Amino acid sequence: MGLTVALDAMGGDFGPQVTVPAAVQALLHSPELKLILFGDISAITTQLTLLNKLNHPRLSIVHCDNVIANETRPSQALRHSKGSSMRMALEAVAVGDADACVSAGNTGALMALSRYVLKQLPGVERPALISEIPNRNANHTWLLDLGANVSCDADTLFQFAVMGSVVAEQTLGTSPRVALLNIGEEAIKGNDLVKRCAEMLAESPDINYIGYIEGHQLYSDKADVIVCDGFVGNVSLKTSEGVANLFIDCIKRNIGRNPFKRLIAKWLFRELFNSLQQLNPDQYNGASLLGLRGIVVKSHGSADTTALENAISQAVYEIKRQIPMKISDRLEEVLLERHY
């Protein structure tokens, strides 16, 4: 099994300044990994020279003339994407030169191009963006969709549950508890979308569906996989970041530049700071696009070197677990069951 990751070296707010050091770190930490960097060769080599890693045996560069800007609409990105670092990285996966693609570029463009270049798995209506979120008991929880689909129907939401379940099962080793995010726990609560999807999940023997959970239970370890549409998931995740930032601000204001207060705060609240770190998007970096014929990991645009390395590790993890194939197999089983 190959372990080659195609990295869009131009993506994100900082481009090669972050992607290249992240690539070098990732190679250092995984001896079996190979990386192909897609982007402006002079910008990439400048960074590699600075790091004294110009001739790394497991790193190659493919020059690309174009970059898809952060403000480009997905439809525009599709039309004018030829030769762009993002598209060429995806094409490397499509033709088998790489086993996964990682990009910190424009999310909408990445989703549109991924669908166009890699295509969906059979039976998948829409790919979904999934990520791990922190958890009160330091266990794993996955939330999807995080914004790939601003409006969904019940079938799509059901597929998200199946795909999320497959991903979680790979880590947990048991059948994950799947819940729908809703505005109440009782069956009567919610909109038509969640109610219809709840019925489908309750009928499906392959999914360990545990019912609705509410926003305040996201981090409570009540469910392993939490399913919602992309609008709700995106708002919910970003709201969490907003609250975490509110606290970080508060702490900073309280401690100020006083080194004594800093020391005491660190002693007293090591665990609190870890939690705040966990809710920092850079830490849970590496949201995966599920449902495609290939592995695509989206990094935060603002990711730093460590965060982008996390996204690369996420891609390696998915390559090793053959996530797309497992999703495809499971969907086939579930859909067969639903129809016969």
Added chain:
Amino acid sequence: MGLTVALDAMGGDFGPQVTVPAAVQALLHSPELKLILFGDISAITTQLTLLNKLNHPRLSIVHCDNVIANETRPSQALRHSKGSSMRMALEAVAVGDADACVSAGNTGALMALSRYVLKQLPGVERPALISEIPNRNANHTWLLDLGANVSCDADTLFQFAVMGSVVAEQTLGTSPRVALLNIGEEAIKGNDLVKRCAEMLAESPDINYIGYIEGHQLYSDKADVIVCDGFVGNVSLKTSEGVANLFIDCIKRNIGRNPFKRLIAKWLFRELFNSLQQLNPDQYNGASLLGLRGIVVKSHGSADTTALENAISQAVYEIKRQIPMKISDRLEEVLLERHY
């Protein structure tokens, strides 16, 4: 102007054990307030006797035989609500015996009964639930809808913006900055609902519309009024509670029962604790149902005495500002402008 509040004394998780002491406190703190308690007379008098306030000159009791249970569906509540404490409190507002109703009971039932008993203001399609949320700079921010409407159209969302703007203006004294909650700041982002509503808001000269904001900006003081549908608003608010609870848990685990650590933590993080308190639903208690021909304030079911007193204060505030009349006037202006 009267200042009479009808209190559903049976609502909430604790009923008269919380509502009666809250009523007594509210009377103590506002010398102009009169309260009518609706509920089981023996349960209410038991509590009043404990507090030695059996014959308070500004407190009266109306006995009700029924209570609407928390798990009752809105449709069921409507059919079987006669003689219930919630309905009788609302009827007191409808006939002019009280100027506002406060209940910590079943939210769905309260909304359904409010619409049935009080009716909507002319031109209002659907009432919305609004509440203040904390803010980085300790200013005011309002979020609506918090769950009254699980699905909305653009006209409804537009009306929420108008109603929220009226409420905020009463406190701020200036034209409030109104934003739509979305999954991106750029005009191309979001679902059809927010895009259509954004167009309507941008065209409206009466609303100081500032564009989209994202979940992480909810508490950032970028907008005074943040508008979204009830599903998104509810998930977002509850997610915030979830994150706050995650931190509170962490702090508790860190400090444990060590009194020395407690003392230092209080000294170091007074402001942080205040923020956590602010995100505690009991503190921002008192969500108002806007768009009705009367004032209805919904308290959290789990509210304690102080929190329920906050909800009563919120009702008093709205009576003094004549919020329903001001909403009605503003809506008439805005709708006239849109149609001519």
